[in-house]
Each structure stands twice: as C-alpha cells, then as structure tokens.
Amino acid sequence: MAGRGRSCTASLGNNPITMLIQYSDDKHYTAVYFYDKHRKAIPLSGDLKNNQLEFTETNPDPEGKNYKMELKLKDGVLSGVWIGKKNYPVQLQLP
Structure with missing residues (x-):
C-alpha cells in the first residue's frame, strides 16, 4: 500500500x-517531528x-523510555497531549 502524508506546523507546549x-x-501511521x-x-x-491517533516515539530516551x-482531529486541527516526564499540550494545524 502506498503511503500518503501531510506536513504541518504545530506547537508542543510553548515550542514550535x-x-x-x-x-x-490500514490505519497505521508513521511520523517524524522536530x-x-x-x-x-x-x-x-x-x-x-x-x-x-496514538503515537509512540520510536527512539527511547537514555533511560529507555518511549x-x-x-491526538484527536476536530475542525482541521489535531490536538491532544504529549506524554513524557511531564505532559504538554500539542496542537497541529493541517494544511
């Protein structure tokens, strides 16, 4: 199956x-962010x-945590939470 994709700008906490x-x-997703x-x-x-959408980072941190x-889609915006040592809001504006 050929993959399709989208690039979007977003914020994770206060960071762009x-x-x-x-x-x-088949409802499987891969992504990369920076x-x-x-x-x-x-x-x-x-x-x-x-x-x-439930994503897991594929490269664990130095302590081995992923x-x-x-994220949930509503009105062209994916929003939700990044879950790590602390939780941060995430908001992605789809083109």
Whole structure:
C-alpha cells in the first residue's frame, strides 16, 4: 500500500514544531517531528484507535523510555497531549 502524508506546523507546549505524518489504508501511521529551534528528527509510530491517533516515539530516551503523543482531529486541527516526564499540550494545524 502506498503511503500518503501531510506536513504541518504545530506547537508542543510553548515550542514550535514541524511534523510530517505518513499514513496507509490500514490505519497505521508513521511520523517524524522536530523542534524548529533544534531541527533534530524524532520518529514516531502509531495507530488510529477510537478516533484518536496514538503515537509512540520510536527512539527511547537514555533511560529507555518511549514517550507518547495522543491526538484527536476536530475542525482541521489535531490536538491532544504529549506524554513524557511531564505532559504538554500539542496542537497541529493541517494544511
């Protein structure tokens, strides 16, 4: 199955990020995001469950933890929470 994707600007907490989301017909998603200031790619893998995108970072932190992002679509905006050592709001504006 050929993947399709979208690039969008976003915020994670107070930090601007850019995110590219790739999806396939079977509701599996991959993504990569980076903080605009640092520009280091952070890969994600996830699924659509109960109208919610649930992503997990695929590269664990030095302690071996994989952080998560849970997002819901409403009125062309994906919003939700990044779950890690602290939780931060996430908002992505789709083009």
